Amino acid sequence: MSLMLALSVGAVLIGCGAFSAVWGRRSSRQLVALPVLAAGAAISLAGVSRFAGHVDPDTGQELAALVAVAALGATVLGVAWARRGDAP
Numbered sequence: 736m737s738l739m740l741a742l743s744v745g746a747v748l749i750g751c752g753a754f755s756a757v758w759g760r761r762s763s764r765q766l767v768a769l770p771v772l773a774a775g776a777a778i779s780l781a782g783v784s785r786f787a788g789h790v791d792p793d794t795g796q797e798l799a800a801l802v803a804v805a806a807l808g809a810t811v812l813g814v815a816w817a818r819r820g821d822a823p
Contacts, residue, residue, distance in 0.1 A: 741782020748775030766813040773806030 752771035759765040777799035784798060 736782070738782055738786045741785075742779055745775045745777075745779030745782065748772070748778065751775075762813075762817050766810055766817065769810050769813065770806050773802050773809075777802040 748771055752768040752775060755771065756765050756768035759768070780802060781796055781799040
């Protein structure tokens with residue numbers, strides 16, 4: 736895996752997530768884009784930190800896991816918020 740491949744895949748995922756966030760009209764559909772955006776950011780961060788640090792090749796995995804957990808938490812909070820707003 737090269738740095739160019741990691742950044743390209745991350746950019747494609749971020750672009751798809753941004754497109755789906757803009758395309759959706761309901762807030763619940765826009766929340767689906769959040770994990771895709773976070774996945775793109777995590778792949779990009781893992782790729783950059785893997786090739787920037789020469790000490791350990793697994794350096795970027797911790798930061799990518801942190802981004803994934805933060806995105807999951809934000810998605811859960813967003814879904815709860817959207818359901819609360821739709822309830823009578």
